[in-house]
Amino acid sequence: MIRYVLAILLTVALLGIGVAGVDHATTIRSEAQVETQIAEIESAVTSLHETEEPTPTEQAGARRVLELDLPSSGFASEPVDTFRIRPDAPGITTIEYRVDGRMTRTKHIETIIKNHNASDGTTDLSGVTGRVTLALSLTAARSAPGSDPGTYVTLRVLSRGR
Numbered sequence: 001m002i003r004y005v006l007a008i009l010l011t012v013a014l015l016g017i018g019v020a021g022v023d024h025a026t027t028i029r030s031e032a033q034v035e036t037q038i039a040e041i042e043s044a045v046t047s048l049h050e051t052e053e054p055t056p057t058e059q060a061g062a063r064r065v066l067e068l069d070l071p072s073s074g075f076a077s078e079p080v081d082t083f084r085i086r087p088d089a090p091g092i093t094t095i096e097y098r099v100d101g102r103m104t105r106t107k108h109i110e111t112i113i114k115n116h117n118a119s120d121g122t123t124d125l126s127g128v129t130g131r132v133t134l135a136l137s138l139t140a141a142r143s144a145p146g147s148d149p150g151t152y153v154t155l156r157v158l159s160r161g162r
Helices: 002-051
Strands: 063-070 080-088 092-099 105-109 113-115 130-140 151-159
Touching: 002 063, 002 080, 002 092, 002 105, 002 130, 002 151, 080 113
Parallel strands: 113 151
Antiparallel strands: 063 130, 080 092, 092 105, 130 151
């Protein structure tokens, strides 16, 4: 009888350890998926700067359309709690994200990315899961006559996931 009780206790303990490991692995997998999406954004921004000419603010020019796939809640992934793309001065954009209540992680991109539809230029995709379509275009910043206009990347959210 004692053998059966010990076998059941050992089984329950091993299952508890296994579930904790799976939970940790799903969070790590989701963080890796978000980092891959951030790398795609960075690659598109770099490509725009290296191969395209900036266009005036209100004109359509060359653009890159990205399909991001943000993780959702499931057996093998956790949703993104926070995902923001925020322009900071001077010439830096901060992307911050947090998955499953863990610490907020930040990534810096050496160009300004402004959301076309937000007054402060921030794109907030916190809590969004699934496919998100973004359009990025290189834009000439307005400046005083005779000075270097500079450039920034305009971001438009074409579609949001769930």
